[in-house]
Amino acid sequence: MILIVIPAFNEEDTIVDVIKSLVKSGYNKILVVNDASTDNTGLIAEQLGVKVLHLEHNMGAWKATQTGIRYALQNNYKQVVTFDADGQHLVKSLSKLISCQKNDDVDVVIGSCTERGSVLRHVAWGMFRFLSGVEVKDLTSGLRLYNHKAIQVLASEQASLIEYQDVGVLLLLRKAGITKSEVKVQMEKRKVGGSRIFHSWGAVTYYMAYTTVLCLSKIAKTYSFESIDINSESL
Template sequence: MISPSDVAVIIPALNEAPTIGSMVEQVRQLGCVVYVVDDNSGDDTFERAVAAGATTLRLPYTAGAWMAAQAGLRHASRQAKHGYFLTMDGDGQHEPRYIPDLIRAYEREGANTLIGSCPQRGSRARKLAWRLFARLTRLGIVDLTSGFRLYDRKALDALLSREGTLLDYQDIGVLLLLRRRGVTCREYPICMGERVNGHSRIFDSWLDVGRYMMKTFIWIFVDWITGRGPSPRKQEGHDAF
């Protein structure tokens, strides 16, 4: 049985001062250790995270959510007491109350990675893009972009690999990497709230959307040409709920 104290919770945060303190406090009340990575915020995110009791890292420049998450994962992995690592956003979308549910579901599923999945969220255009990517990748994952994920150390080794550092986002490219490394993924349905603070930095403008789509298609194409993607009949370990 996994104890909450075995789980390191990593929260990348950029200008999340209105929400980060409450997020940290709620996670700590569950018994988990919290690591906040301040992605060079322009507000007092760092100070509020420290005041709430998180181990807090401050990056010297804005690296993006995935690189910030990697920094937190790498730091937490050096603490021998942690066997499991959970990433979540600091903007209020991911609710800490679901962490115990994710831990219990993880124990039942026996996978290396469990994704807190909420495919109902997002605009019609975003859902259409998700369906397209799901068909192209054949990952068998419904919510491809959720960053609310619980990883074990096998998954962590893949995330912190040299290939993992080449990624710009923490969604489809990461899932493809995990599949190539033989890491099994499952999903668990949760509800996600609206952002209490800020907005999507991927879908902030058409330019950002275009950049995201282009990079995602590149990762999918690379997965195809290397022959590492599965056939339609081989999706074990990446089943949707």
């Protein structure tokens, strides 16, 4: 049983089309994590009949995503797909992720679209691949399919120490022995707004500094999995 987790912050202009496209394609188990939106994102999602979790404070995309992953673990979902609320991800890509996971017998599948993004984004990807040793072409893709083993790891307290759903999460999964594949997909351009990382030099500078330190540390001792029992249902 697959749960579609959609972290959403001020996405009232796109959330209707995103949810309707998923439902039309037969994906009825949908969770919107409303990341303390100041618009009507959460209300609109509820009116469309999907489950909505409302965060009291804005936690950022990864923390909102992790909230959805923890919900999936608590409610015995065996697979989670993380799906953006801004209209970039296409429903037709989901069958590719599902098929890839079955064929490759891996824990995680990443939907990769390397044609998107600015020159700065591609420079950052290249640098972080080199520093971290993570062999993923599209490091910042939020379109991912996680199986139960990966869900258990990402629901842990250690995973909550991470700030972005890219290099840190991938390093954490690798340290836990989680296997992965990457499948090429198409993505649309954002209809409204822009990247929350690459929208300003200040945000980019912080992101680059944070992720560089993370890469160089190769996940510090605070991210150790020595105390994690990934077979436990109590996470």
